[in-house]
Amino acid sequence: MEEAFLFLAGTGSTILVFLVQRWIKGEATSEKIERAEKLLSINEKMRAQGMSPDDLTELQKNLISKRTDERQIEDNLQLETISAARIRPEFMTQLEMNAHAYQMYELATNKLSFIIDEIEQISNDHQKDQLRASQNAWEKYRDRQGAFAASFYEGGSIQPMMQSAELERMTLERAALLKSHLQELRETQIAR
Numbered sequence: 001m002e003e004a005f006l007f008l009a010g011t012g013s014t015i016l017v018f019l020v021q022r023w024i025k026g027e028a029t030s031e032k033i034e035r036a037e038k039l040l041s042i043n044e045k046m047r048a049q050g051m052s053p054d055d056l057t058e059l060q061k062n063l064i065s066k067r068t069d070e071r072q073i074e075d076n077l078q079l080e081t082i083s084a085a086r087i088r089p090e091f092m093t094q095l096e097m098n099a100h101a102y103q104m105y106e107l108a109t110n111k112l113s114f115i116i117d118e119i120e121q122i123s124n125d126h127q128k129d130q131l132r133a134s135q136n137a138w139e140k141y142r143d144r145q146g147a148f149a150a151s152f153y154e155g156g157s158i159q160p161m162m163q164s165a166e167l168e169r170m171t172l173e174r175a176a177l178l179k180s181h182l183q184e185l186r187e188t189q190i191a192r
Helices: 002-048 053-085 094-122 125-151 159-191
Strands: none
Touching (some): 094 159
16 A cells, blocks of 8 residues: 555656656746747848848847947946045145035036947937937926025035035936936837
């Protein structure tokens, strides 16, 4: 009786393992089918727009080239930021610290401008108009927020530094947000 139970348990576990393996292989097969269907859909859309696989390869090369250029510019901006940050504030006068804070804000503004230019290069006219309107509104908000943050130090020699620091912070946040939009825009264009 015990041997029969062990035999049935062993057989049952073997069947269970076999069924699980078939289920896993079935998922892999369905994933392959879905991938093939997506590729077929993309191929049909490309043909409808008169594009060939060579056009897609050329687009990929252009995107890789632009990403490389973007990385080089970002690296340069980071190097500028690092070299500007190397100035030791403990040996600076307040006037020098104010100037240093403003330089950091200018670096952030350069980074933001670069990202905006990249977005405009690959956007349609409607998107460009929306970006410009959004950017104009944001700049007004940024300036008012910077003035508000600096108002706590009204009349003090630290006031310009605090305003520049707030402007830099906000500009870097805006640059990060627009960079994520740029990435989404690129991904949407690749999918088309």
